[in-house]
Amino acid sequence: MTSSRPSTATPPEPRTAAAGRRTPRRKGRGNPYPYVFYLPAGIIYTVVFLVPTIMAFYFSMTRWTLFDSTFVGLENFTDFFAEQNLRIGFQNTLIYAVSTSGLKVVLGMALGVLLTSRLKLRGFLRSVVFFPVLVSTVAVGITFSVLLKPDTGLVNKALALVGVSGPDWLGDANTALLSVAIVDVWKGVGLATVIYIAGMMSIPRDYYQAVAVDGGGAWHRFRYVTLPLSWPATNSVIILSFIGGLRSFDLIWTMTRGGPGFTSDVIASIIYKQYQAGFFGLSTAGNVILFIVVTALVVPLTRFLSAREVPA
Template identity: 40%
Template sequence: MYLSLTDADMLQPRPNLVGLQNYSAMFANPEFWRSMTVTAIFALSVTFLEVALGMALAFLMNAPTRLQRLLRGAVFTPVVVSIAATAVVWNYLLSPASGPVNQALGAVGLPGPGWLSDPNTALASVILVATWKGVGLPAVLFLSGLQAIPRELEEAAVIDGATRAQVAGRVTIPLLAPTTMVVFFISLVGTFQSYGLVLLLTGGGPAGSTNLLGYYIYQNAFSFFQMGFASALSVALFLLLLGLGLLQLKLSERRVHYQ
């Protein structure tokens, strides 16, 4: 917060106080608002995908099948894979010229786009990769929530004539509300802080289409050495996440029932 009020540039030993100049420059900078828009699209897309897919995978992992352990390991493995390894693998898979994805599309007569090099598909591609890497944690959290639900409640609904879909929609999923709220908040906060995948997959491009706020902060701090401006961006991100946290607490008090 102190650095955000200075002209720190990592070069001069004693930065000068400039007041709210960095904040004025931030709000007047179109690139800041563009990064906020891109970040909002990215964060909401990844969050909703992780919540929906995580819950669906949790139901599959909770089903008593012979492949249960294998499925659980396969779902959680991407979470523990490093961001660098993830970027290398997906850069290869989505390569326009020799990537397996475009080769498979070409085999059926479909044109393969430049997934990470086309402004029209780059953000969607990063959303896909981020979801693939992060969905394992929500799935495990939902699985834990499913296993904590008393079986008597579901059995009573079945005895009353409810179908499996009705049991899931009217008993199981409502009882997962506390877990859903936690997963939603964790995913949303994590996506707002994302920058590693963008750094290694697209470098914020093409044409700024994947320039997330986290990467924009990193870029200003360590590429342009505008530490004061980057600190102002970081404070703005902190206040945004603080607001989301308070909103989550309010929603939990009003909408989520733990008993």
Template identity: 55%
Template sequence: MNKKKIYSTWFLVPAAVIFCVFFLIPLITSLFYSLTVWDFNSFRFVGLENFKMFFTEQSLSGSMKNTLVYAFSTSGSKVIIAFFLAVFLTSNIKSKNFLRSIVFFPNIVSTMAIGITFAALMHPTKGLFNTVLNMIGLKGADWLGNADIALYSVIFTDVWKGVGVATVIYIAGIQSIDKTYYEAASIDGASGWQQLRNVTMPLVRPAMNSVIILSLIGGLRSFDLIWSMTGGGPGFATDVVASVVYKQYAAGYYGLSTAGNIIMFILIAVIAYPLQKFLLSREVN
């Protein structure tokens, strides 16, 4: 019996080695270097000074707020919009496969390409958005140059790009629901809205939970779209933790950028793990 246990334990060794080499060791190393001022030749231990600076320097601490606003706004929008798109695309409509392809299309395009394209579309004088608004008698906006709306312009672009994946996940969840539930609800006289609320929404919750977790984590660690559209500007209006980490590393502040990575890791873990536990507890068994 003991030999069988030892034999089966050996199957865990490859996974344990990969976990240690590619996750545990880099994490411990990053945690150490986040407590130092270092370059590629030497390091000096400074304790929690890097973390203190990250939370007290306005240009750095503002990125925390922007990260949370960005993550929850994009995640919430994708969860709601994708659900109703999925309901529409699983109904009895013609050309629904073609429409599904259109919805999913943005996901096969490079994020950087989308960022550059939308930056051009949102140009204050030459962009298509303002040109159309001017044609119908409305005044355009400086979508990416106005500090008050720049972050929300990037959020809009992120939702446009990412809603397709969320819709596909929802479609898979809706199509897996047994049709007999809808037949029973129809016999009981339930309207379309009542079937949606009392049958579809509870039974599609596993798919919804996946969309929430994936989109929220993606929003918390987002970088490429923001960088390609605004570079964190104007000023620090669209800086998120990931873009600050990149800027500090490029400027040679390696200890500070490493501390930012640790903060981002902790932020994602603190938000995602309890949220996942809560969502799983609410799933219909």
């Protein structure tokens, strides 16, 4: 991303200076919006993000120690899919992304409707729901892994009070991933909610009055006004939380470390495990797979969602 200014500065400029005052002075200094402004950001972006992303495609096909690499073709990728544990990670990533983004849409929309209504506690509730967004994921993960402990955990103690014996949420292969997903929703639903609130507040009052004139009730207001007109909000909640879900690592890592066994591993946690084990090529192959999964799912999804976004 280099500046094209020197090459575009046209030579005859100084001569025409006599013709008019303003333009030559302006052109003499180059464009008022010089491309040099891209330079600092561009250098950092290129060196720290773009180059590694491109190099990843090469290194994912090598056995690699950071200092030297031997080309092994697609071996890392076949390893990745041949191993049962790694395949689970692939599947889990999709389950995790779909379930978290689905729940965030449903709960975020419900909370959005609730918190744009005329509740007295609206302000308090909005703050309470939003605050977890700003708390560190590690802190949330540690706290909930304590709350979800099988015998001493608060959740199971509360369930015992009503006569239900709760499972070992994080220790059971069947519930581990979904428990983490629910905590993810707990932490992230506040963001979905404020996006919905912003969307719903911008719906003109007239539409609701029109429904009232036609004798419609609360359900009609929701079904025929709120739901269709908050589509842009739904759109961004889906995209944001779906991308976040596919890339998610920190919460899963602090709560289960991918366990028990490999049952709650996702691609991002496998990347870390392989990195820790020194398999840099394999780890990078995981990165490339994640890259392909994210692009292959998010780009068509964005197209699909924005195609449905018909301005009302």
